[in-house]
Amino acid sequence: MKQYIKTDEWNIIEEGFVPHYNKISESIFSLGNGRMGQRANFEEAYSGETLQGNYVAGVYYPDKTRVGWWKNGYPEYFAKVLNAANWIGIDIRIGDEVLDLHHAKVSSFSRVLNMKEGYLQRSFTATMKSGKEVRVTATRFCSIADDEACAIRYSITPLNFDSEAVITGYIDGDIRNQDANYDEKFWESVYSHAEGNSAYLVLRTRKTGFDVCTGQQLFILQDGQPVSIQPVQREKYVGGSAVAVLSRNQETIIFKYAANLSSENHAREALAGNCRLVLERAAAKGFESMLKEQAAAWARKWEESDIVIEGDAAAQQAIRFNIFQLNQTYTGEDARLNIGPKGFTGEKYGGSTYWDTEAYCLPFYLATAGQQVARNLLVYRYKHLEKAIENAVKLGFSNGAALYPMVTINGEECHNEWEITFEEIHRNAAIAFAIFNYIRYTGDEAYLAEYGLEVLIGIARFWAQRVNWSHAREQYVMLGVTGPNEYENNVNNNWYTNTMAAWCLQYATEALQQVVATNPERYEAILQKTALDVKKETGQWQHVIKHMYYPEDEQLGIFLQQDGYMDKDQTLVKDLDPAQRPLNQKWSWDRILRSCYIKQADVLQGLYFLEDRYDQDTIRRNFDFYEPRTVHESSLSPCVHAILAARLGDEQRAYEFYLRTSRLDLDDYNNDTEDGLHITSMAGTWMSVVEGFAGMRVRGGQLQFSPFLPGKWQSFAFNIRFRGNVLKVKAGKHGVNIENHSGGDITVLIYGEPCEVAAGATVQLKHGNLVN
Numbered sequence: 001m002k003q004y005i006k007t008d009e010w011n012i013i014e015e016g017f018v019p020h021y022n023k024i025s026e027s028i029f030s031l032g033n034g035r036m037g038q039r040a041n042f043e044e045a046y047s048g049e050t051l052q053g054n055y056v057a058g059v060y061y062p063d064k065t066r067v068g069w070w071k072n073g074y075p076e077y078f079a080k081v082l083n084a085a086n087w088i089g090i091d092i093r094i095g096d097e098v099l100d101l102h103h104a105k106v107s108s109f110s111r112v113l114n115m116k117e118g119y120l121q122r123s124f125t126a127t128m129k130s131g132k133e134v135r136v137t138a139t140r141f142c143s144i145a146d147d148e149a150c151a152i153r154y155s156i157t158p159l160n161f162d163s164e165a166v167i168t169g170y171i172d173g174d175i176r177n178q179d180a181n182y183d184e185k186f187w188e189s190v191y192s193h194a195e196g197n198s199a200y201l202v203l204r205t206r207k208t209g210f211d212v213c214t215g216q217q218l219f220i221l222q223d224g225q226p227v228s229i230q231p232v233q234r235e236k237y238v239g240g241s242a243v244a245v246l247s248r249n250q251e252t253i254i255f256k257y258a259a260n261l262s263s264e265n266h267a268r269e270a271l272a273g274n275c276r277l278v279l280e281r282a283a284a285k286g287f288e289s290m291l292k293e294q295a296a297a298w299a300r301k302w303e304e305s306d307i308v309i310e311g312d313a314a315a316q317q318a319i320r321f322n323i324f325q326l327n328q329t330y331t332g333e334d335a336r337l338n339i340g341p342k343g344f345t346g347e348k349y350g351g352s353t354y355w356d357t358e359a360y361c362l363p364f365y366l367a368t369a370g371q372q373v374a375r376n377l378l379v380y381r382y383k384h385l386e387k388a389i390e391n392a393v394k395l396g397f398s399n400g401a402a403l404y405p406m407v408t409i410n411g412e413e414c415h416n417e418w419e420i421t422f423e424e425i426h427r428n429a430a431i432a433f434a435i436f437n438y439i440r441y442t443g444d445e446a447y448l449a450e451y452g453l454e455v456l457i458g459i460a461r462f463w464a465q466r467v468n469w470s471h472a473r474e475q476y477v478m479l480g481v482t483g484p485n486e487y488e489n490n491v492n493n494n495w496y497t498n499t500m501a502a503w504c505l506q507y508a509t510e511a512l513q514q515v516v517a518t519n520p521e522r523y524e525a526i527l528q529k530t531a532l533d534v535k536k537e538t539g540q541w542q543h544v545i546k547h548m549y550y551p552e553d554e555q556l557g558i559f560l561q562q563d564g565y566m567d568k569d570q571t572l573v574k575d576l577d578p579a580q581r582p583l584n585q586k587w588s589w590d591r592i593l594r595s596c597y598i599k600q601a602d603v604l605q606g607l608y609f610l611e612d613r614y615d616q617d618t619i620r621r622n623f624d625f626y627e628p629r630t631v632h633e634s635s636l637s638p639c640v641h642a643i644l645a646a647r648l649g650d651e652q653r654a655y656e657f658y659l660r661t662s663r664l665d666l667d668d669y670n671n672d673t674e675d676g677l678h679i680t681s682m683a684g685t686w687m688s689v690v691e692g693f694a695g696m697r698v699r700g701g702q703l704q705f706s707p708f709l710p711g712k713w714q715s716f717a718f719n720i721r722f723r724g725n726v727l728k729v730k731a732g733k734h735g736v737n738i739e740n741h742s743g744g745d746i747t748v749l750i751y752g753e754p755c756e757v758a759a760g761a762t763v764q765l766k767h768g769n770l771v772n
C-alpha cells in the first residue's frame with residue numbers, strides 16, 4: 001500500500017518524482033476515450049523504469065499459447081490488444097545532451113490528472129548533467145469529442161542558459177508487447193510518409209491483418225513564430241525535427257496533434273488520407289479549442305455519472321477516479337468493443353472480455369450511460385453466439401449448445417490458463433443474467449425477441465447437456481467445474497454454478513413464453529433458426545430444474561460452496577499469520593487449492609444476483625459463514641460483500657469493504673497497479689455506493705432506494721437514468737432528496753414507501769437513520 005497521491009476532489013495529483021513509483025503512476029494517470037488509450041508515459045526520452053503503452057480498441061494479435069503439454073480443448077491462442085505505435089514522442093536534445101529525467105536532477109515535479117476536464121498535465125524542472133536547467137510543462141489528452149484525435153502542448157523554457165537544441169516530434173512503431181509469449185514483434189510496416197510538419201505511419205498486425213495509421217502534425221513556436229520543421233523517416237519511425245535556439249527564460253511551445261485510425265473503421269486505402277483529415281481538423285481548431293471541447297464533453301459525462309460525496313475528500317477523489325476511468329475505457333458507441341479488465345492501462349489480461357462485463361460493469365453503464373450503451377454490451381455477445389456454439393462443439397456439446405468463452409476478443413476462447421479458466425463455465429450464466437438485468441432495468445422487453453432469446457436458448461442447451469444424472473443421488477449434478485472462487489479447481493457441484501444453471505433454464509423457458517405471446521412471428525423464425533423442439537427441450541430443462549442437486553449444510557443452515565467443502569481445515573482468515581498473505585504470492589498453488597480460503601465472492605455472488613429468492617436470515621447465515629473465509633484476492637470481491645453487508649444493515653462493514661475497492665489503485669493496495677488499473681472492479685466500486693449505500697434496486701419495474709450514510713460522510717448524491725427519466729438522488733443527514741430532471745412523473749419506493757416525483761420536481765423525505 002502506498003499513499004503518495006494527494007487528496008483533491010477533482011484531480012489526481014502526484015508531487016515530487018519518485019522513479020520507483022513511475023510505473024504505478026503511468027497506470028494511474030492513464031488517458032483514454034473508448035477508441036484508444038495510453039499509459040502516462042513521458043513525451044521526452046526516459047531510460048528509467050517504464051512500461052510504454054498505447055492501445056487501439058479492437059486491434060489484437062493471437063499470440064500462440066504457451067503450454068508444456070498440449071491437450072485437446074486448449075485454446076489455440078491467447079489474444080492481446082496490442083501495444084501500438086507510440087505517438088507522444090518528443091525528443092529534446094540540447095547541445096549534445098538528451099533531456100531524460102533518468103539522468104537529470106528533477107525538482108518541482110508534478111503530474112495532475114484533471115478528471116473534470118479530461119487531461120493530463122506534467123511539470124518539472126530538470127538540471128541536466130552539464131548543469132543546464134529547463135522548465136517543462138506538458139499537457140495532453142485523447143479527445144472524446146473527436147475520438148480518433150489527440151493533442152499535446154509541450155512547453156520548454158531554459159532557466160540558466162542559451163543553446164541550440166534539436167526538437168523532434170515522432171511516431172515510433174517499433175513496439176513490442178512486454179507480455180509476448182515468444183518475444184515476437186507483432187507489427188509490420190506498410191506505409192510511412194513524412195512531409196513538412198506531417199508524418200504518417202501505417203502498421204499492420206501480423207496474422208490478424210489490422211492496419212492502423214498513426215499520424216501527427218507538429219508545430220514549434222518561439223515568440224509566436226513557427227520554427228521550420230524537417231521531415232524525418234526511417235524503418236517504422238516517422239516524425240519532424242527542428243533546430244531551434246533556446247534562449248534563457250524564453251518559452252518554446254510544441255504543439256503535436258496526433259491521430260490513430262484503424263482498418264476496423266476505415267477502408268485500408270483511405271487510412272492515411274483520412275488520418276490527414278483528422279489531423280487537419282484538429283490543427284485548424286487548435287489546442288485550446290480542442291481542450292475546451294474536451295472539457296465540455298467531460299462536463300456532459302459528469303452530468304450523467306458523477307457521484308458527489310460531502311465530508312470525505314479522499315472518498316470523493318476515489319469514486320470520481322473510478323468513474324473517470326470507466327468512462328475513458330468504454331463509451332458504448334461501438335458494439336464490437338468491450339471492456340478489458342485493465343482497459344487501456346496495461347497489457348495484463350490482454351484487453352480481452354471476461355465475465356466481468358456482465359457481472360460487474362453492466363449496472364454502471366445501464367444507470368449512467370443509458371440504454372443504448374448497455375444494449376451494445378449485450379449485442380456484443382449476441383454477435384458471438386455462433387462462435388460460442390462452435391466453442392461448445394469443440395468441447396463435445398451439440399444441438400446448438402453455446403458455451404461463451406471465459407476470455408475473448410472476437411468470440412473465440414483465448415485464455416492462457418487451463419486449470420482455472422477453462423472450467424469457469426459459470427460465465428455462461430452471467431451472460432444470461434445480464435439480459436435479465438438489462439430488461440429488468442430498462443423495460444426493453446423487445447430485446448428478448450430481437451437478440452436475447454437466441455442467446456438464452458444456446459445457453460440453456462449447454463446447461464442441459466453439461467449436467468449429468470447421478471443414480472446415487474437421483475438428481476442432476478455438475479462435475480468438474482471452477483466457480484467464481486478461483487482458489488478451487490475441478491470441484492463437483494459448485495452451488496453457485498448449479499444454482500445459476502437452473503436459473504438460466506427457467507429464464508430461457510419464460511423468455512420463450514414471453515416471445516411467443518408478444519412476437520409470434522419472430523418466435524417462429526427463432527424456432528426455425530435454432531431448430532428448437534420446444535416441448536421436448538423445455539420439458540428436459542424443467543426436469544433438470546426440478547431435480548438439480550444443491551449442496552447444503554443443514555446443520556449450519558448454509559449453501560455449501562461445493563461438495564466436500566466442509567472436509568477442509570476451517571481456520572479463519574483472521575487467524576492466519578498476516579505474513580502469509582496474499583496467499584497467491586506466499587503459498588503454493590497446491591496448498592491454496594486444499595485450503596478453505598475463498599478468492600472472491602462465490603456462494604455470496606449467487607445470493608447477490610438472486611437476492612429476491614432468499615430471506616434475510618438465509619443471506620445472513622451464509623454471509624457470516626463465508627465472509628470470514630474470504631481473502632478478497634480478486635479486486636472483484638469486496639463490492640459484492642459491501643452490497644450484501646449493506647442489505648444486512650451492517651453499515652460499518654459495508655463501508656469497510658467499499659474502502660477496499662475505492663482506492664485500490666490510487667493507493668496501490670494490492671501492489672500490482674503498475675501492471676495497469678483494475679477497470680472492471682471500478683464498476684463494482686460504483687455498485688457499492690449505488691446498490692450498497694443507497695440500496696438501489698429495480699423490482700416490478702419500479703425503482704427503489706433505502707439509503708444510509710456511511711462513515712464520516714455528510715451526504716452523497718448521484719445521477720441515474722431510468723426509463724427516460726434522469727434522477728438525482730441525494731442522501732444527507734436529514735433525509736433523502738430525489739430530483740426529477742426530465743421525462744415524465746415517476747413513482748419510486750423509498751424505504752418501501754411510494755413517493756411520487758413529478759417531472760422537474762424535487763421531493764424530500766425524512767426517514768430512518770438519516771433523520772437527525
Ligand code: BGC
Binds near residue numbers: 341354484600
Ligand atoms: C478473477 C476473475 C476475473 C479476472 C479478470 C480474476 O482474478 O478471479 O473473476 O474474471 O480476474 O478480471
